[in-house]
Amino acid sequence: xxxxxxxxxxxxxxxxxxxxxxxxxxxxxxxxxxxxxxxxxxxxxxxxxxxxxxxxxxxxxxxxxxxxxxxxxxxxxxxxxxxxxxxxxxxxxxxxxxxxxxxxxxxxxxxxxxxxxxxxxxxxxxxxxxxxxxxxxxxxxxxx
Amino acid sequence: xxxxxxxxxxxxxxxxxxxxxxxxxxxxxxxxxxxxxxxxxxxxxxxxxxxxxxxxxxxxxxxxxxxxxxxxxxxxxxxxxxxxxxxxxxxxxxxxxxxxxxxxxxxxxxxxxxxxxxxxxxxxxxxxxxxxxxxxxxxxxx
Numbered sequence: 340x341x342x343x344x345x346x347x348x349x350x351x352x353x354x355x356x357x358x359x360x361x362x363x364x365x366x367x368x369x370x371x372x373x374x375x376x377x378x379x380x381x382x383x384x385x386x387x388x389x390x391x392x393x394x395x396x397x398x399x400x401x402x403x404x405x406x407x408x409x410x411x412x413x414x415x416x417x418x419x420x421x422x423x424x425x426x427x428x429x430x431x432x433x434x435x436x437x438x439x440x441x442x443x444x445x446x447x448x449x450x451x452x453x454x455x456x457x458x459x460x461x462x463x464x465x466x467x468x469x470x471x472x473x474x475x476x477x478x479x480x481x482x483x
Numbered sequence: 484x485x486x487x488x489x490x491x492x493x494x495x496x497x498x499x500x501x502x503x504x505x506x507x508x509x510x511x512x513x514x515x516x517x518x519x520x521x522x523x524x525x526x527x528x529x530x531x532x533x534x535x536x537x538x539x540x541x542x543x544x545x546x547x548x549x550x551x552x553x554x555x556x557x558x559x560x561x562x563x564x565x566x567x568x569x570x571x572x573x574x575x576x577x578x579x580x581x582x583x584x585x586x587x588x589x590x591x592x593x594x595x596x597x598x599x600x601x602x603x604x605x606x607x608x609x610x611x612x613x614x615x616x617x618x619x620x621x622x623x624x625x
Binding site: 340358360364365377379384391396398399403404406409410411413414417418421436437438439440441442444445446447448449452453454463467471 | 491542546548551556558559560562563572578582586588589591595605613
């Protein structure tokens with residue numbers, strides 16, 4: 340059986356995650372707090388990275404977001420078939436539940452056993468929620 | 484719209500299974516030592532069992548949440564594809580793992596410059612966790 344997916348919506352949703360991530364982790368927003376909790380020195384890391392490594396890093400992050408956006412679109416379609424609310428509502432609902440069960444819950448378990456700061460888990464989980472909700476807005480608005 | 488059918492016994496068993504899988508995967512004889520080295524976690528061999536109670540209970544709650552969402556998503560997929568329930572559960576687990584666990588983990592690990600081996604080790608444990616959940620949820624039907 341066919342699952343209708345709007346490729347443009349998936350592409351835009353993946354691009355949006357790059358924008359959301361840049362805004363969320365820039366120094367003026369949560370970037371400084373993130374560096375403090377993770378112990379990452381972003382400046383030092385940037386200087387030590389070759390442009391090839393940067394391309395690899397952003398490339399793999401973009402690819403990862405394409406996969407996430409595709410899964411949102413796919414499951415939103417299925418949910419829309421099962422519940423038939425508006426596509427927008429189903430997309431947002433999908434993104435929220437999958438974030439809760441498959442991102443936040445899993446991240447929480449790993450961060451707990453690694454003894455990482457609660458604030459870091461919270462900061463990253465909140466970022467992921469905003470990321471997938473923005474994806475869902477785009478996928479919901481553009482429809483399959 | 485049909486009501487979503489959930490077998491709560493299956494959800495509870497799937498949640499509990501995630502603790503068992505994690506326990507075995509991260510035991511010292513399996514990947515525990517590798518994980519501790521890669522994640523730079525200091526293991527205290529004298530840590531009392533009582534200190535483990537809280538993280539395990541909270542992980543069980545997280546496992547129950549994941550199992551519930553998988554049961555929901557698997558049910559939704561089953562309405563459309565109508566393969567056997569266990570097949571729909573396994574596909575759902577694999578896709579949700581890929582899109583919402585691994586893809587997001589990769590992003591965070593990349594920017595933190597963590598070892599790729601750690602990302603692979605953790606992602607593999609997550610795959611095994613949700614596949615076992617899917618088997619339970621597909622086997623004990625709603």
